[in-house]
Amino acid sequence: MAAEGKTIDALSQFELVPVLGPIGRAVGFSQSNAHMLLAVGLITLLFVYGMRHRALVPGRLQSAAEMLYEFVEGVVVGQVGHEGRRYFPFVFALFMFVLFGNMLGLLPYAFTYTSHIAVTFGLAFLVFVVTTVVALAIHGKKFFGYFFPEGAPLWLAPIIIPVEIVSYISRPVSLSIRLFANMVAGHVMLKVFATFIVLIGSLGAVGIFGAALPLAVNVALVGFEILVAFLQAYVFAILTSIYLHDAVHLH
Amino acid sequence: MIRLPFAQLWHAAALALLLSQAPAALAQHVTAPAPTGSVQTNAPLPGQQGESVAVQADSDRATAVREANRTAAEYEHAAREAADAGGMPQLDFANPLTIAQVIWLFVIFGLLVFLAAHYLLPPVAEVLETRRARIASDLDAARDARAQAEAAEAGQRDSTARARAEAQASIAAATQAAQADAAKRAEALAERLNAQITEAETRIGAARDAAMGALREAATDAAAALVQRLAGIEDKAAVDAAVSRELSARNMGAA
Numbered sequence: 348m349a350a351e352g353k354t355i356d357a358l359s360q361f362e363l364v365p366v367l368g369p370i371g372r373a374v375g376f377s378q379s380n381a382h383m384l385l386a387v388g389l390i391t392l393l394f395v396y397g398m399r400h401r402a403l404v405p406g407r408l409q410s411a412a413e414m415l416y417e418f419v420e421g422v423v424v425g426q427v428g429h430e431g432r433r434y435f436p437f438v439f440a441l442f443m444f445v446l447f448g449n450m451l452g453l454l455p456y457a458f459t460y461t462s463h464i465a466v467t468f469g470l471a472f473l474v475f476v477v478t479t480v481v482a483l484a485i486h487g488k489k490f491f492g493y494f495f496p497e498g499a500p501l502w503l504a505p506i507i508i509p510v511e512i513v514s515y516i517s518r519p520v521s522l523s524i525r526l527f528a529n530m531v532a533g534h535v536m537l538k539v540f541a542t543f544i545v546l547i548g549s550l551g552a553v554g555i556f557g558a559a560l561p562l563a564v565n566v567a568l569v570g571f572e573i574l575v576a577f578l579q580a581y582v583f584a585i586l587t588s589i590y591l592h593d594a595v596h597l598h
Numbered sequence: 599m600i601r602l603p604f605a606q607l608w609h610a611a612a613l614a615l616l617l618s619q620a621p622a623a624l625a626q627h628v629t630a631p632a633p634t635g636s637v638q639t640n641a642p643l644p645g646q647q648g649e650s651v652a653v654q655a656d657s658d659r660a661t662a663v664r665e666a667n668r669t670a671a672e673y674e675h676a677a678r679e680a681a682d683a684g685g686m687p688q689l690d691f692a693n694p695l696t697i698a699q700v701i702w703l704f705v706i707f708g709l710l711v712f713l714a715a716h717y718l719l720p721p722v723a724e725v726l727e728t729r730r731a732r733i734a735s736d737l738d739a740a741r742d743a744r745a746q747a748e749a750a751e752a753g754q755r756d757s758t759a760r761a762r763a764e765a766q767a768s769i770a771a772a773t774q775a776a777q778a779d780a781a782k783r784a785e786a787l788a789e790r791l792n793a794q795i796t797e798a799e800t801r802i803g804a805a806r807d808a809a810m811g812a813l814r815e816a817a818t819d820a821a822a823a824l825v826q827r828l829a830g831i832e833d834k835a836a837v838d839a840a841v842s843r844e845l846s847a848r849n850m851g852a853a
Contacts, residue, residue: 358687375694375699377702380706390710394722403732416723417726435719437711460703462688463688465699466699527688531688
């Protein structure tokens with residue numbers, strides 16, 4: 348698919364294809380959703396199987412599960428404080444879902460659901476709704492004071508309030524585009540260099556040596572993408588925590 | 599404070615699912631009134647350039663009807679074609695799978711949040727809490743043990759010091775007693791010796807006096823005899839006086 352007709356086709360990897368035959372087609376269940384389900388399954392497996400002994404001295408899988416737990420817990424409690432503990436499952440699910448989505452996408456033949464703006468925006472929108480609901484539930488009408496900081500001169504209100512509202516509303520946009528753009532850029536680069544390997548490699552004996560360069564680039568890129576996969580999940584989780592902090596404490 | 603009930607999240611997700619499917623279903627009914635039979639298009643004949651406007655309108659209608667008749671498979675195909683044409687599949691919102699994907703995302707992510715909150719995270723929290731408690735209690739026990747050891751060591755040091763002090767005291771007492779005893783005995787001995795010395799001196803003095811007395815008598819007798827033999831004078835008193843004088847001149851007078 349990569350080098351059909353000697354052209355670089357870096358985008359077809361993002362195409363949605365229904366799976367599970369006619370049933371999947373009827374309910375619009377694509378390979379993207381199948382990978383989401385796989386990610387949830389793997390996360391569940393890691394925690395259920397890894398924690399099956401509940402050992403005082405953890406084994407490898409239990410260590411991994413505990414490390415992930417404590418990492419996200421540190422992020423949530425560090426940002427929101429101890430009252431943020433109730434939102435921990437939500438942030439944890441976000442972090443794991445994004446992390447596993449990014450990591451699974453790096454496997455050959457796998458689909459990266461976090462490379463779809465609809466998916467990342469769906470998650471970011473969920474974060475937006477949850478933080479807003481939390482803020483309204485805790486602070487009621489006082490929440491709207493968030494858009495006009497106390498002590499600011501009143502005549503600045505016509506400028507400050509629209510700016511604050513725009514910045515508040517742009518949160519889900521930036522949150523979703525950041526993850527989407529990172530994943531798309533990485534996968535397009537991988538695909539482009541992979542295509543180079545095939546194209547240059549088909550030039551004969553010289554080509555085999557020539558193909559070594561894009562291959563080396565791709566090896567480095569995969570390492571880089573693993574870093575990005577983790578980093579973007581972390582960024583998603585910590586920004587969610589920061590928004591939750593704002594919702595709980597109003598600045 | 600609020601508690602986010604997961605049941606409500608579920609309901610919201612289910613509602614969103616229903617709502618999102620409604621417009622699609624409606625649209626299908628509205629825009630696909632009669633997908634029966636094939637659509638006749640008036641294909642332009644060669645040379646009929648004058649009717650091009652009407653032909654254009656007809657072909658537009660034909661396109662619209664074809665669009666309405668699309669099946670899911672055709673959508674898929676169209677999406678692939680759009681992607682091949684250079685568009686990003688992610689931005690192809692005409693593809694129903696793009697939106698369906700998000701609905702499924704909410705369902706699957708909701709499932710993950712539910713699982714995480716109820717089945718995945720509590721065991722970890724429990725294990726971590728148990729370990730924290732265990733470590734804390736072990737540390738406490740270690741601290742107690744150390745305190746005990748320190749107390750024992752202090753006690754031991756104490757008793758050692760006490761024993762040493764006692765020993766030193768008894769040594770000092772014994773030494774003192776011995777010294778006092780020795781001094782007393784030495785004193786007694788010296789006293790006895792002094793007494794003996796004094797007695798001996800007295801005896802010596804007496805003996806010397808006696809000897810001196812005897813010497814004077816012998817000297818007087820000898821002198822008187824000499825005087826009588828040589829001069830025929832018998833003056834006992836004069837001889838006595840002369841001997842006395844001579845003896846005292848020689849510093850040997852009667853003691």
